[in-house]
Amino acid sequence: MKITEHFKLSEFERSETAKRLGIDNSVPKEFLPNIKALCEKVLEPLRAAINKSPFKGDLEGLDIPVKLSSGYRCPALNKAVGGSATSQHMKGEAADIIIPSKKVGLQWFEWMRTHLTYNQLIWETNNRGGSWIHVGYKRTGKNKMQVLNMKVI
Numbered sequence: 001m002k003i004t005e006h007f008k009l010s011e012f013e014r015s016e017t018a019k020r021l022g023i024d025n026s027v028p029k030e031f032l033p034n035i036k037a038l039c040e041k042v043l044e045p046l047r048a049a050i051n052k053s054p055f056k057g058d059l060e061g062l063d064i065p066v067k068l069s070s071g072y073r074c075p076a077l078n079k080a081v082g083g084s085a086t087s088q089h090m091k092g093e094a095a096d097i098i099i100p101s102k103k104v105g106l107q108w109f110e111w112m113r114t115h116l117t118y119n120q121l122i123w124e125t126n127n128r129g130g131s132w133i134h135v136g137y138k139r140t141g142k143n144k145m146q147v148l149n150m151k152v153i
């Protein structure tokens with residue numbers, strides 16, 4: 001099922017951990033509007049931006065997708081991956097974005113920080129040196145515009 005032009009619901013439900021542990025990570029209907037808002041207000045604008053100069057660079061002429069390493073997390077999956085007990089992932093309000101490289105990822109992060117509305121924008125790094133961008137957006141209520149740099153185990 002397509003949520004917006006470039007994002008499918010399956011991208012939010014996909015999880016290697018859920019598969020391995022036999023966890024059903026289907027998005028409950030009540031959270032679909034949250035995911036749609038996240039796609040419309042954050043992910044599609046980011047995708048549109050990175051497909052313009054100066055982001056394209058050597059990738060000129062290519063259609064660059066925004067890929068997620070984590071979207072929705074049901075409570076069991078969130079627990080299994082060590083997510084925060086109040087994680088926005090559990091409401092379909094957050095996504096972890098895969099970056100092509102640290103250098104490009106930092107450009108995306110800076111663009112997001114200065115152009116988008118978000119509740120939290122976090123540059124996350126794990127203990128193996130891998131980095132990704134966590135972004136949370138609230139469809140209802142106030143978006144805090146909090147920017148963080150976090151080490152994640």
Ligand SMILES: [Zn+2]
Pocket residue numbers: 070089094095096134135
């Ligand atoms: Zn996250």
